[in-house]
Amino acid sequence: MQAIRIENHGGPEALLLGEATDRAPGPGEAAVRVAAAGVNFIDTYHRSGLYPVATPFTPGVEGAGIVEAVGDGVDAVAAGERVGWVMQLGSYAGRAVLPADRLVRLPEGVTETQAAAGLLQGMTAHYLVRSTFRVQSGMPVLIHAAAGGMGLLLCQMCRRLGARVFGTVSTEAKARAARAAGADVVIRYTETDFAEAVREELGDDGLAVVYDSVGATTWEGSLSLLRPRGMLVLFGNASGPVPPIDPLLLSQAGSVYLTRPTLADYARTGDELRWRSGEVLDAVASGDLRLTIHGELPLAEAAEAHRLLESRATSGKLLLRP
Numbered sequence: 001m002q003a004i005r006i007e008n009h010g011g012p013e014a015l016l017l018g019e020a021t022d023r024a025p026g027p028g029e030a031a032v033r034v035a036a037a038g039v040n041f042i043d044t045y046h047r048s049g050l051y052p053v054a055t056p057f058t059p060g061v062e063g064a065g066i067v068e069a070v071g072d073g074v075d076a077v078a079a080g081e082r083v084g085w086v087m088q089l090g091s092y093a094g095r096a097v098l099p100a101d102r103l104v105r106l107p108e109g110v111t112e113t114q115a116a117a118g119l120l121q122g123m124t125a126h127y128l129v130r131s132t133f134r135v136q137s138g139m140p141v142l143i144h145a146a147a148g149g150m151g152l153l154l155c156q157m158c159r160r161l162g163a164r165v166f167g168t169v170s171t172e173a174k175a176r177a178a179r180a181a182g183a184d185v186v187i188r189y190t191e192t193d194f195a196e197a198v199r200e201e202l203g204d205d206g207l208a209v210v211y212d213s214v215g216a217t218t219w220e221g222s223l224s225l226l227r228p229r230g231m232l233v234l235f236g237n238a239s240g241p242v243p244p245i246d247p248l249l250l251s252q253a254g255s256v257y258l259t260r261p262t263l264a265d266y267a268r269t270g271d272e273l274r275w276r277s278g279e280v281l282d283a284v285a286s287g288d289l290r291l292t293i294h295g296e297l298p299l300a301e302a303a304e305a306h307r308l309l310e311s312r313a314t315s316g317k318l319l320l321r322p
């Protein structure tokens with residue numbers, strides 16, 4: 001089978017297509033024929049080495065497909081079932097051997113393509129608005145990169161919860177996409193000081209929460225916009241990592257909270273994994289959550305997929321097809 005392999009950390013050119021040997025699933029594992037793998041920004045951090053992963057490895061932490069075989073002691077899934085997964089390395093491949101208890105069965109009405117496009121970002125948006133901070137009706141919230149894969153889902157969920165949604169984007173086309181996903185006020189942060197623009201709209205009131213996955217270029221403005229005891233949720237570093245922060249800054253900003261969450265900690269148990277993935281997939285099936293697939297590329301073009309994502313050329317999800 002074919003798989004992408006990273007021998008040495010580096011740029012997109014580090015993603016090399018090769019032949020990998022098939023192995024039978026061991027105890028507790030399932031072998032899955034991959035129908036589609038999701039491309040996520042975290043894959044670029046694994047590739048570059050920003051998030052440490054020992055080389056060599058096959059990147060990609062999200063996908064969906066059909067179970068081919070299971071190892072000893074597996075009763076959670078069976079051969080022939082359609083499944084999806086998140087936060088499991090090895091997804092940029094024709095076949096993946098994965099821990100069976102981390103697979104989720106796909107309900108009727110959700111295709112493998114939809115699962116590979118929606119599970120990771122959908123579950124992340126779910127934990128961010130439901131568990132990290134509980135978004136409620138009437139709350140003003142700010143979502144950076146509002147037309148990205150994460151952003152479009154966060155806009156929809158915050159809007160559905162009744163929040164007043166501010167979003168930042170780089171282009172007019174992305175502004176239209178963010179509005180269509182539910183953003184009330186969209187700011188082109190590459191042209192305008194977003195903090196000033198939000199203050200103009202909000203007056204003296206601050207934001208209840210900022211969802212900031214852009215990091216280096218936005219975190220200071222994000223912090224300055226919070227209302228007393230508001231929360232800055234730093235959940236990514238698309239523009240580069242945030243430098244160390246003096247806790248006194250949080251006091252000066254109004255006794256605000258700062259958190260740096262990651263999906264693995266919000267889907268720790270099997271129950272939590274099934275609860276979040278179940279709600280996301282049901283919302284996809286019912287049409288309550290709309291997925292935007294920016295494009296699909298063959299596995300061999302994984303490097304191009306990373307170039308597109310890192311150059312801000314995408315709005316929504318990129319998929320790789322083995």
Ligand code: NDP
Nearest residue numbers: 041145148149150169170213235236237238239262263312
């Ligand atoms: P996106 O589709 O959102 O792509 C990233 C977007 O960030 C770009 O499209 C761009 O939007 C914006 N951006 C701003 N500055 C830059 C820059 N200098 N270089 C590149 N992009 C920039 O990607 P994802 O939806 O896959 O992920 C979004 C973020 O969410 C990532 O930081 C990722 O790590 C994080 N994440 C965190 C998780 C967690 O549990 N902590 C889980 C999932 C994702 P624009 O052009 O509008 O500025």
